[in-house]
Amino acid sequence: MQSVTLQGTVRTDLGTKYAKQLREQGHVPCVMYGGEQPVHFYAPTLAFRDLVYTAEARMASIELNGKTYQAVIQDMQFHVLNDALTHVDFIQVLDGKPVTIQVPMILTGNARGVRSGGKMKFSLRNLKVKGLINDLPSSIEHDITELRIGQAIRVSDIKAGKPYEILNADNAVVVSIAMSRNAVADTDDEVAEEAAPAEASAE
Numbered sequence: 001m002q003s004v005t006l007q008g009t010v011r012t013d014l015g016t017k018y019a020k021q022l023r024e025q026g027h028v029p030c031v032m033y034g035g036e037q038p039v040h041f042y043a044p045t046l047a048f049r050d051l052v053y054t055a056e057a058r059m060a061s062i063e064l065n066g067k068t069y070q071a072v073i074q075d076m077q078f079h080v081l082n083d084a085l086t087h088v089d090f091i092q093v094l095d096g097k098p099v100t101i102q103v104p105m106i107l108t109g110n111a112r113g114v115r116s117g118g119k120m121k122f123s124l125r126n127l128k129v130k131g132l133i134n135d136l137p138s139s140i141e142h143d144i145t146e147l148r149i150g151q152a153i154r155v156s157d158i159k160a161g162k163p164y165e166i167l168n169a170d171n172a173v174v175v176s177i178a179m180s181r182n183a184v185a186d187t188d189d190e191v192a193e194e195a196a197p198a199e200a201s202a203e
Helices: 016-024 045-052 155-159 187-202
Strands: 003-007 027-033 039-044 059-064 067-078 085-092 099-108 119-122 126-131 140-143 152-154 173-178
Touching: 003 039, 003 045, 016 027, 027 045, 027 067, 039 045, 039 059, 045 067, 045 085, 067 099, 099 173, 140 155, 152 155, 155 173
Parallel strands: 003 059, 027 085, 099 140
Antiparallel strands: 027 039, 059 067, 067 085, 099 126, 119 173, 152 173
16 A cells, blocks of 8 residues: 655644644644554645545555654545545554555446446445555455446455455445446347247257
8 A cells, every 4th residue: 555654743732723723824633543642733735635635545654753653544524615624533553453444446347237328326436444554455446347237236246355354234335237218238138038939949
C-alpha cells in the first residue's frame, strides 16, 4: 500500500473555536487513535490531496515533532455546502495489530449484460476490510466480463482466497445488471433454446 507523508503540527488548543480558526487558515484538524492516548494535530489542507482524493486506499506517514507515525484513515468529515475536508480521524498502525479501512472496488471488463443492452448498477463502491497492514490492498479488482442480465456479484463472490477479512455482509450486492428497454436476448441463450428442440427431436 502506497504511503503519503503528512507534515503535521501537534494541537495544544482544542475545541470548536480553535478548530474553526485552523480551517480558516487552510488547515485540517485531525485526531490519531490507537496509541496510548489520542494525538491531536493539524496539517495543511493541500497535503491531503493524494491521501483523500484518490481512487486507492493509502497509508499516511504522519510526521509530528520529529517522530513519524504510520496510520490509516478511520473517518472523514466534509463541509455540507462546499464539500471541503473539515476533519480526519486516523488509526495508528502498530506491528501485529490489524486495522480496518475502506478499500475501493474496481470493476474490470465489459459486462456481457451491458453489451446486450442491460443497465449496470454499481451498488458497493467501497468494501470495509480488516487485516494486518501489509496484507491490505489499495483496491480490490473483480472481473465482470461474464456478468449477464439478471445476475449480480455479491460480497461472498469476492471473499475467496483473500488474506484479509471483508466485513460487509456476504449477501450485499456489489454490482448487478438489470433489464432495460433496449436489452436484447443473450446470444448463447438463443442458441441453447434453438438447440434443445432439435436434440429432443433427434431422440
